[in-house]
Amino acid sequence: MSLNFRRFRSAVVTASAAAIAATAALVPTASAATLTPQQVAGNAPQSVVSDLEVTPAVADRTWFQKFGNDPRVLKLQATSPAMNGRVVPLAVIPAGEPGRPTIYLLNGAGGAEQQQDWLTMSQLVDFYADKKVNVVVPQAGAFSYYTDWISEPNGAYLKGPQKWETFLTKELPGPLEARLGANNKRAIAGMSMSAGSAFSLAQHNQGFYDAVGSFAGCGLTAYPLQYEFVRVTVNRGGAQPEQMWGPMGSDTNRWNDAFMNAEQLRGTELYISSASGLAAEQDLPGYYIQRGYDPLVSTIGSAQLIIEGGIIEAAVNNCTHMMKAQLDKKGIPADYNFRNTGTHSWPGWREDIEKSWGTFWRAFYAK
Structure with a gap:
């Protein structure tokens, strides 16, 4: 792999998403966590x-x-x-x-x-x-x-x-x-692989976490x-x-399937995100060419991201919408961030850091 290509790959994963300070949509307030670590x-x-x-x-x-x-x-x-x-x-x-x-x-x-x-x-x-x-x-x-x-x-x-x-x-x-x-309020969050795991840890320990963040992952396993x-x-x-x-x-596999155990998320504040898999601005070669990267390196790197990252995120998006349907069916509210564009890459997860704060703040301070 050439030095220029490695630099391009680094730029792909480090390109910042727009800083968005958004307040989470109001949903019915969940009950506070009651279990202590002991x-x-x-x-x-x-x-x-x-x-x-x-x-x-x-x-x-x-x-x-x-x-x-x-x-x-x-x-x-x-x-x-x-x-x-x-x-x-x-x-x-x-x-x-x-x-x-x-x-x-x-x-x-x-x-x-x-x-x-x-x-x-x-x-x-x-x-x-x-x-x-x-x-x-x-x-x-x-x-x-x-x-x-x-x-x-x-x-x-x-x-x-x-x-x-x-x-x-x-x-x-x-x-x-x-x-x-620390006090007895806590949240757990993950991205990609660990997004579904954040669900499972909260489901297995109801009353321990006030909030869960699932950033572009799959709760079905x-x-x-x-x-x-x-x-x-x-x-x-x-x-x-x-x-x-x-x-x-x-039994162990099913126990770790967040979709099957969605009922165990009741009473927990939830932030859930995914993108469509369609290329966003920061996935396109022009974004990097305009910033001085070699056009050939930019084109090859973007193609890999658009194809591989697009396929993964499209699958994640399907999982996430299935999870939403399950939670909706059970009347369990959540804050959703469904991005119209974006691949399975860091710009979306950076956005999630900022957008999920509204959910966590509500869980910590609005109860």
Whole structure:
């Protein structure tokens, strides 16, 4: 791959969406979360949360190179007893004062391991620096779906026990929120791979999250076509979905299908987005040619994005509309952001960072 092409690809994923400060549409107010971290954890061993040890692997991450010396980002790590003491780096944008809510924000498929995380690819730090809310981004978990696996994979990225739901819901919140001085209000959100996972973690722990954000993901996992979508993702990490949830349609697979378990989202504020898959301005070669990129490189790169990113987002859009139909049928309200254009790429997710804040604010402060 040429240097010019790599630069173009970088520009594609880093081109900013227009900054849109929009207030979420008013919907009936959901009830506040009532469960505490201790109630959810039960007898589960707890994480040890400490300052981040800067190992060579951490130092190599783009997010750390950008924010390692930035006082707006607290660099922490937490152990996971369920994953044999695995140490998970955490990038935290602290609220700056006690008694504030916490947003857990999950990365997509490649995550920090492939330099495709929220801190590297979006305006997350700039946007949330003054919002007086704690934002927690686990900087590990590539291709894991942030779920509990039934067997241990041994792939390029997925090795050993994968017990991410246990870590995120039982092991981490108590120690971390105590360190941050947070209150008992929280949200969970994800993009692409982790968008459906955000639904599932809230469904499995009703009364724990005040809000959920699902940015361009698929909440259906226990149906033939969608199960194969899952396979494509975990294959990239060197594993199979059967190692994660068992065969398609198994009890574990169905339990992790947000569409099938939509009723368990009742009472939670929801922000849900997707684009159509049709090329937006920032997907077209002219957008980059006008900014000085080589025309041939721009054309080739845009073609790849329009075809691959367009197909993925069209599939995601179908999933998201099915989820809306299910929620509408049950009378469960949500804030929807259906974009008329856009591929499966960062401009839309950057927009979601800003547009979802109205939903989270309402969940935290309007109850």
